[in-house]
Amino acid sequence: MKLTILFGGASFEHEISIVSAITLKQKLSGFELSFIFCDQDHTFYLIEPSKMKAVTFSKGEHKKMAKLSLSHGAFVQKGLFSSVEHGGVFLNLIHGADGEDGTIAALLDFFSIKYIGPRIDASVFSYDKRYTKWLCDARGIKSLKYEELSLKEHNNIKTPYPVIVKPSRLGSSIGVSIVKEEGELDYALDSAFEFDSSVIVEPFINGVKEYNLAGFSADGKFYFSIVEEPHKEEFLDFEKKYMDFSRSEQVLKAEVSKELETKLRVNFEKVYKDLFEGALIRCDFFVIEGEVYLNEINPIPGSMANYLFEDFKGSIELLSNSLPHAKRARVNYDYIHSISKAKGK
Known part of the structure; x- marks a missing residue:
């Protein structure tokens, strides 16, 4: 099977995505794998499979490799006299922002690129913990009660201690703290607000x-x-x-x-x-x-x-082999033609 793994991204989980991609190279041995790295400046690079090592990225060696742009259904490697398209099925392995917030999903959908990964609406409801709570309420799924605090305006919490404080839009337990008494709260909030302007507080069990x-x-x-x-x-x-x-x-x-x-x-x-x-x-x-x-x-x-x-x-x-296909509106300009015809143009 031919598969291209898309990884990297501009997020606090950038390095985690690299580790994840290297692991999948091992787990999917036997597949015809390609690797596309999204740098922190949103430049895409085609990574040679033999160079799929952590030091390739930590030392900036990936910047010597082929840069890619996007076209309908594929990433494109442009040469002096011709271009090479890299199509097929892609796997979105960008963790955190860019990959899980819907940004990459929107980009891939825009260019009609087939991919494994959450679509835009799924990303919205899973990336933001507040929206996940809304999804639970809408679908009859139990979840812990919570409070939302804003960086610009927040008061003392109502949830009894101990509590757990989490940035609303971040994964991998980054910025998460357990607060056992009121004197620990300010430090926990400062830590969480370093990563997000919104924080949720839940009871810690x-x-x-x-x-x-x-x-x-x-x-x-x-x-x-x-x-x-x-x-x-x-x-x-x-x-x-x-x-x-x-x-x-x-x-x-x-x-x-x-x-x-x-x-x-x-x-x-x-x-x-x-x-x-x-x-x-x-x-x-x-x-x-x-x-x-x-x-x-x-x-x-x-x-x-x-x-x-x-x-x-x-x-x-x-x-x-079972990926959803986005429906696109068919544009035939009938409306404009009818107006032009009525005006005699």
Whole structure:
């Protein structure tokens, strides 16, 4: 199978995306892979597969490689006398801003490029934690109560301590703090506001059961990964999540009842259906007193959550053959022709 991995981007998760792409090179060995890197200045480079190493980017060696532009259905490498098109199916592996906020999705849709990844509307509802809460309310999915604080205007919180403070539009636990008493709040807010102008505050439930489930839909059927119970201390901080992006060995299946596994899958389908088609996503759930609560949606999980699937290669191939097609309006200028004809022109 031919597949082009698009990675990088201008975000706080830029380096994570590089690690994720290197991991997928290993996991998708046997595929005909190409790699396109989006630099922090939004320049696209065609990366030689043999150069897919972290130092290629940290030392700026990628800037010596071919630059690409976009055209209908493909990225284009322009030469002195001819151009080479790089088409086929692309995989959006840009984590955080650019990749998960809908920017790249809009660009790829605009140029009619086929890709695996969340579409614009799916990106909007999963990238911003406030909008994820709205999605939960609209689709009958339980989630923790929360408060929103703004950089320009915020008062004392009403949620009882301990709480967890999160930037509204950021992943990988960057800027996240657990606040156990009022004296710790200002520092936590300062840390979060370094990354976003909006912050959400939720109750922190020590020892809460957490489960991760990934999956996708292809040809109208859902395909699920195993259920994972992540190992954590108080919460999965940046360092632990960073390591997730380089994981390539399948993890052990969590010991959960069939009833709970069914509940997790039902809630996953509520999140995914009629919104995330074309993407492989991971949902992180809490289980409180037997009830399932959505914690967050990972629209482009680290290394595409390969470690949760028994047949990751097969999953990517299946998904690539069932991508949604955006409908485009057909323009025939009948209206303008009719006006011109009426005016005798």
